[in-house]
């Protein structure tokens with residue numbers, strides 16, 4: 302069994318968080334393939350995905366301050382510029398220009414389909430056009446649902462979705478009013494499924510992105526291939542949240 | 558005059574210092590040497606609170622224990638706007654009290670884990686952490702759906718209530734008990750908002766900003 306920490310996946314693009322959750326002056330703390338991340342937006346709207354580590358003494362940058370143009374570390378106040386990650390100011394040496402060595406490790410990131418996507422390394426052999434790496438190539442109307450944090454490995458969740466979900470979901474949660482069928486795998490971290498509303502019998506396709514935090518923790522990012530009208534938006538969001546909450550609970554309990 | 562029996566590193570004491578500061582109410586701090594002195598179990602303190610717990614408030618001889626009870630008292634007494642604890646609104650009052658009780662469960666789990674790690678209390682640390690995570694999961698989901706409805710706070714849209722104050726400290730201190738907040742992004746956004754409240758004050762382990 303390949304570990305999610307397999308180095309080759311560092312060249313893959315992963316959705317890490319819904320774009321709209323990276324609000325003004327916030328710093329979102331995350332992880333990808335065991336790498337801690339600090340994700341933030343400057344006041345110009347540019348997104349940053351940084352190693353969550355201050356080059357000075359290693360403090361997590363996510364406990365720092367987003368000033369709108371820089372991140373200021375909570376500990377000794379060193380400041381790092383949006384995009385470059387370069388240190389711009391060291392309070393203990395206000396007249397010194399900070400050395401270029403004092404630069405945060407930054408990662409490539411883009412915003413697409415309602416998510417912030419990150420890859421930890423460029424794939425040297427095949428430097429593909431970003432577009433070609435995504436499953437969704439056409440312009441679709443999409444709805445990002447609530448991402449569900451799960452204490453189970455990505456392999457565990459993927460295997461359960463592919464092998465057991467269709468037959469066992471109802472057994473595990475008889476009161477669920479929707480189900481998933483026709484689950485197919487696009488690649489190791491992206492599945493496609495048909496979600497069926499048991500009452501109306503209407504079905505919608507959805508993409509299920511698996512985002513490995515660590516070897517045994519995963520975020521499930523469900524992306525609906527449809528728009529939801531405002532009147533039923535809240536109910537629908539709750540319905541899908543229950544669905545993926547159930548999947549989370551099952552994958553966490555029988556974690557073998 | 559208001560006297561607060563207080564311990565600097567206690568999250569339950571801090572929530573009262575924070576709220577008193579927000580309301581701009583003057584008070585005297587009476588420091589109780591919780592650790593290592595165990596003064597909260599001393600004879601003189603047990604006369605004030607037979608449970609041997611901090612915090613306790615004494616307002617001109619009216620003595621009250623329990624941080625959540627004290628928050629309701631302070632709000633009803635000193636908040637002229639009636640926004641922190643809207644005594645005239647049955648529904649909101651019910652919701653606030655539901656979350657005040659939730660805050661005490663956070664004390665029993667996340668705060669207990671911190672006492673274990675920081676002050677070497679003997680307890681089932683795995684259970685404390687697991688139960689804290691279950692509570693955080695519930696709150697994160699609640700806050701995510703609140704945001705979807707443009708509701709910034711635990712019980713209310715625009716103005717925070719004492720439920721927000723009550724839940725805040727031991728969530729912010731959770732990492733000191735080995736409880737990561739990485740899996741609770743909606744909680745992190747809410748703690749950002751909370752620190753923007755005018756007259757917000759910090760304590761050791763809780764910064765003015767950052768998640």
Ligand SMILES: N[C@@H](CCC(=O)N[C@@H](CS)C(=O)NCC(=O)O)C(=O)O
Pocket residue numbers: 567568569570597608609610611612622623624625661664
């Ligand atoms: N329900 C009480 C709990 C207070 C509490 O647990 N206080 C801690 C200090 S933060 C304490 O005094 N613990 C000692 C003990 O319980 O014996 C409240 O909210 O005030």
Ligand code: FES
Pocket residue numbers: 355356357358359360374375376377378379
């Ligand atoms: S650790 Fe960040 S400035 Fe010192």
